[in-house]
Amino acid sequence: MTALDVVINASGDVRMIYQEEIDPHSLGQPTIRRGSHVEPTANGSWTADLSPVSGPVLGPFKTRSLALAAEIDWLHQHWLLPN
Numbered sequence: 001m002t003a004l005d006v007v008i009n010a011s012g013d014v015r016m017i018y019q020e021e022i023d024p025h026s027l028g029q030p031t032i033r034r035g036s037h038v039e040p041t042a043n044g045s046w047t048a049d050l051s052p053v054s055g056p057v058l059g060p061f062k063t064r065s066l067a068l069a070a071e072i073d074w075l076h077q078h079w080l081l082p083n
Contacts, residue, residue, distance in 0.1 A: 004016070004017075004019050004021050004022065005017070005076065005080055006022065006027075007080055007081060012028075014027050014028065014030075015080060016080075017035070017072060017075050017076065017080060018032065033052065034052045035050065035052055035053050035071070035075055035079065036048050036049055036050045036051075036052060036053070036055070036071045036075075037049040037051075037052070038064060038067045038068055038071055040064075041059075041060055043060075045059060045060030045061060045062065046059055046060060046061045046062075046063065046064045046066070046067035047059035047060055047061070047067060048061075048067045048068070048070050048071035048074070050071065050074055050075070050079075053075070053078075053079050055074060055078060055079070056074075058070045058071065058074060
């Protein structure tokens with residue numbers, strides 16, 4: 001399990017990687033958008049396409065769970081705390 005991080009800026013905007021531990025509606029009226037597409041490849045591997053947040057395509061990975069873990073790790077490092 002990954003740590004749950006919620007970032008609230010000075011304007012009150014909230015940014016988080018969705019996990020079911022916190023209902024985003026409890027923080028206000030959420031705008032939820034996709035951060036990536038974790039999909040199988042033609043040869044049975046998995047990739048995490050982070051283009052929805054201007055990121056790279058990660059992979060290939062042997063399993064879906066490895067692709068999901070890489071997706072979350074990338075989002076924590078590059079998207080959660082914007083410059």
